[in-house]
Amino acid sequence: MTNWNAEQYSKFKSERTLPAIDLANAITHENIQSVLDIGCGIGNSTAILKNRFPKAKIIGIDSSDDMLDMARKNNPNIDFIKLDAEKELQNINSHFDVVFSNACIQWIPDHKQLLKNLMQLLNANGLLAIQIPEQSKHPMHNVFKTVSESDKWKNKITISREFYTLKEEEYFDALSEISCNFRIWETIYFHKMPSHESIVEWYKGSGLRPFLDQLNNIDKEEFERDILDKAKNTYPVQQNGQIIFRFPRLFFIAEKYDF
Numbered sequence: 053m054t055n056w057n058a059e060q061y062s063k064f065k066s067e068r069t070l071p072a073i074d075l076a077n078a079i080t081h082e083n084i085q086s087v088l089d090i091g092c093g094i095g096n097s098t099a100i101l102k103n104r105f106p107k108a109k110i111i112g113i114d115s116s117d118d119m120l121d122m123a124r125k126n127n128p129n130i131d132f133i134k135l136d137a138e139k140e141l142q143n144i145n146s147h148f149d150v151v152f153s154n155a156c157i158q159w160i161p162d163h164k165q166l167l168k169n170l171m172q173l174l175n176a177n178g179l180l181a182i183q184i185p186e187q188s189k190h191p192m193h194n195v196f197k198t199v200s201e202s203d204k205w206k207n208k209i210t211i212s213r214e215f216y217t218l219k220e221e222e223y224f225d226a227l228s229e230i231s232c233n234f235r236i237w238e239t240i241y242f243h244k245m246p247s248h249e250s251i252v253e254w255y256k257g258s259g260l261r262p263f264l265d266q267l268n269n270i271d272k273e274e275f276e277r278d279i280l281d282k283a284k285n286t287y288p289v290q291q292n293g294q295i296i297f298r299f300p301r302l303f304f305i306a307e308k309y310d311f
Contacts, residue, residue, distance in 0.1 A: 064254050065096055067243050071183045071301050072097035072154040074239065076104040078305055079150060079181055084108045086148040088173060090137050091156025095123030098130050101152060108149070113137065147175045154183045155301075161216045164226045167306075171230050174308040180231075186238070186300040187215050192255055195282045199275070200263055208271060213262045220302065227306050234306035243297040248283045251297055252276060 076097075084105045089098045092112030102110050112127075114120050115136040123132050135143065137153075138160045151173050160166055170180055187193050193213075200209040218226065220236065227234045245251055256264070260279070264272050287295050 064257070065094070067241070067254075067299075068155070069096045069100065070241060071239070071303075072100045075152070075154060075181050075183045075303055075305075076100050078303070079104070079179055081149070081177075081179055084149045086146070086175075087111070087150040087152055088113065088144070088146075088148045090151065090153035090170070091159075092123055092132065093119045093156075095119075095127045095130065095132065097152070097154040098123065098132070099127050101150075102127070102130055105150075111148075113144075141169050141173070144173060146173075148173055148178060149175055150179050150181060152181045155185055157182060158184050158187060158215070158217050161214070163216060163218050163223070167226055168230055171306070171308050176308065178308045180304075180306045180308070182304055184217055184302045186302050187217055187259075189300045190259075191286050192251065192283065193259065195279060195286055196255075196259065196263060199278050199282055202278075204278070205275065209263055209266050209275075211262065211266060213259065217302075223302070223304060227304060230308075231306035232309050234304060236302070236304040238300060238302055241299045241301065243299055245287075245295040245297045246293075248280055248287060248295065251283055251287065251295065252280050254297070255279075 085107070086109045087101050087105055089101055089110065089112040092098045092114045093116075095112055098110060098112035110130050112123060112130060112132045113135040114123070114132070115134065117134065120132050120134055123130075137156065151170050157163065157166060167180070174180060196213065199205060200212070220238075224236060227236070252260070256276070263275065267275055287297070289295055
């Protein structure tokens with residue numbers, strides 16, 4: 053189980069929030085009365101939803117106490133509930149006009165079934181709105197794989213990061229089975245990073261967690277140095293000294309209907 057650190061995750065809050073803003077703005081239904089934010093984390097996406105739908109009842113759920121503590125502190129006017137979206141969706145006994153998730157379901161297996169389960173939480177004509185990092189297109193994940201599987205680390209890092217995301221065509225087919233009105237799109241965010249160290253810091257709050265959780269404190273520091281060295285060979289420095297950190301994300305919105 054990945055240990056989440058809210059303070060680390062929030063270091064790039066503005067960059068991580070951009071996709072949530074874009075996804076919320078893509079919801080065009082009128083008279084939204086209730087929204088469920090799946091994997092709300094530190095509550096940045098939930099706050100976006102509150103601003104987008106000020107009259108709606110907004111609920112954020114997450115499995116991390118640390119994340120929820122920060123979410124509640126920063127957003128005292130929003131309800132947050134501890135709940136594991138992989139195992140406990142059946143414990144939600146309400147239905148919503150929008151079920152929203154920003155950069156969460158990549159950590160949950162069996163997306164075809166998961167999407168069906170999320171659809172069951174919607175009111176009639178409700179909307180499922182999802183954003184997922186496209187991990188296979190991120191060079192840093194190849195960096196993690198190469199370094200963690202090297203002779204130096206393969207005996208200490210024995211559990212690989214699992215990727216549960218599907219191909220775009222597979223999401224299309226999955227959505228076509230549960231909705232007659234959906235759309236899929238991709239956005240690549242070109243984040244400006246001041247250094248290679250900042251890219252490593254970004255992933256320490258997300259994708260590096262499964263690797264670091266297997267190491268002691270001394271090994272963590274050395275593993276991060278090895279990741280940094282590899283990252284320097286992966287991302288060139290621009291003329292002004294900054295680094296382009298390309299981050300592709302997949303979005304889809306699907307309307308519930310009864311077959």
